[in-house]
Amino acid sequence: MTMIKSIESNKKMEFDWIRKANFASWWVTWEDLEWPDYAVEKKWENRAKIFSKAGINAVVIFGFHFRWDYLPVLDRVLEILARITEICHVNGLRVVEHHSATFVHRVRNVKDRWEIRIRNRHHVPFYPDNSQELSFNGSKLVDWRQISSKDNKPVYHEGWNNECFCPNNPNYQKAYLAFIERHVEKIKYDALMSDDLQFLPDIYTCGCAHCREKFYNATKMELPDPSEKDFWENPANTYRQQWIDLRYQWTAEHYQRLRKFLPENIALWGCASNCTGANLTGMGVSPQHYVRNWDAISHEIYHSLDPVKDKVEVRAGLSAFASIARQHNVPLIAIFYVQRPEDINLWIKLLEQNDARPWLCKQVRIEDAVPEEELLLNGAFFAKKRVFPGKYAAVTIRFSQKYRDSLPEHLAEKYVQRYMQECNSMIDKNYMVDVVFDGYRST
Numbered sequence: 001m002t003m004i005k006s007i008e009s010n011k012k013m014e015f016d017w018i019r020k021a022n023f024a025s026w027w028v029t030w031e032d033l034e035w036p037d038y039a040v041e042k043k044w045e046n047r048a049k050i051f052s053k054a055g056i057n058a059v060v061i062f063g064f065h066f067r068w069d070y071l072p073v074l075d076r077v078l079e080i081l082a083r084i085t086e087i088c089h090v091n092g093l094r095v096v097e098h099h100s101a102t103f104v105h106r107v108r109n110v111k112d113r114w115e116i117r118i119r120n121r122h123h124v125p126f127y128p129d130n131s132q133e134l135s136f137n138g139s140k141l142v143d144w145r146q147i148s149s150k151d152n153k154p155v156y157h158e159g160w161n162n163e164c165f166c167p168n169n170p171n172y173q174k175a176y177l178a179f180i181e182r183h184v185e186k187i188k189y190d191a192l193m194s195d196d197l198q199f200l201p202d203i204y205t206c207g208c209a210h211c212r213e214k215f216y217n218a219t220k221m222e223l224p225d226p227s228e229k230d231f232w233e234n235p236a237n238t239y240r241q242q243w244i245d246l247r248y249q250w251t252a253e254h255y256q257r258l259r260k261f262l263p264e265n266i267a268l269w270g271c272a273s274n275c276t277g278a279n280l281t282g283m284g285v286s287p288q289h290y291v292r293n294w295d296a297i298s299h300e301i302y303h304s305l306d307p308v309k310d311k312v313e314v315r316a317g318l319s320a321f322a323s324i325a326r327q328h329n330v331p332l333i334a335i336f337y338v339q340r341p342e343d344i345n346l347w348i349k350l351l352e353q354n355d356a357r358p359w360l361c362k363q364v365r366i367e368d369a370v371p372e373e374e375l376l377l378n379g380a381f382f383a384k385k386r387v388f389p390g391k392y393a394a395v396t397i398r399f400s401q402k403y404r405d406s407l408p409e410h411l412a413e414k415y416v417q418r419y420m421q422e423c424n425s426m427i428d429k430n431y432m433v434d435v436v437f438d439g440y441r442s443t
């Protein structure tokens, strides 16, 4: 047991505003595509004023999410976001640009259109008919897609009715930076949240020529045929473990390239709903790897989680993300979804215990969710004087990603469950939990 005093700063504090930020989601909708339009401008101005009055001082763009799908109308979208950013800045609100860097919707039939409507309406799913023909920066988007090693075909992910670009494809890499350059030229945003760096749907992805070459260069072994179960289905296989480790590195390298490319005054982060889960192995997602090039840690508290009923999962997640933030001296931002104004304070209390900056969002799983303007209308929830956490007695819990990844799935699940239970039993005894991950020091 150790006392956590103050964490020594080994990183220059460049984005102090994030540590004082109270975020709210700023939804762009189909209606906003009508801009230039007086009524739309009026709506934006009213919203900015309501947010500002309620103590919000930063907004995160939501909507137009699968941004590559907007290529046919990209200039229009950029002009819209530029005007929103101007209005926000006039009202004292910082702006975080937020989109998926790799996902594109693809529809095969009417059922897919309905699936997208039911599950992803809030993203404003604008998917063009001519997706097969689209190109950017001199290369075709269809050539950037992730490939499954199972059948050597592009992956179609049923979960979001999408395809996904491979972060190892050099044409994709160049195109994304050029895409970001177009954004930065037009929009004076303060931070970029570049999402969805992952391999879908499982560890058989990605088997494109670039991933195969990189795997060979690292191991001097060809990526095995899908019939070689000792590689693909045996977690104890050391080559498989290397493959898993490389996939974390490859998704993390996206942020390394982006951080180098972005102007220094624009902060960078991505999104992560989990940093311990057994499902992260297949996706190649590791916020622990990403944080080296993130200026803040962003934790999405999944919209179905309730702060009381699901407290074991919520507190274990917050403790893990808060630990990463402390250890890397970056602020933690946590998004929570609410439908009633009275639920806001419940979340704020939990977040304050973890020194997390709040990001308020409407409850996206409800069809006619109460919008942020309405949630904030009668209460200056974020304008109150805050009581920051002082010194806590802390206990250290070790969590090994490498160990989790070396286990069969059901045992990996058990390992994660054990972490969550241990973490909660310590919090119940009023300790702060400091989670130490592979290769990271606690302070």
Ligand SMILES: [Zn+2]
Pocket (backbone or CB within 6 Å): 146, 147, 166, 167, 168, 169, 206, 207, 208, 209, 210, 211, 212
């Ligand atoms: Zn690939």
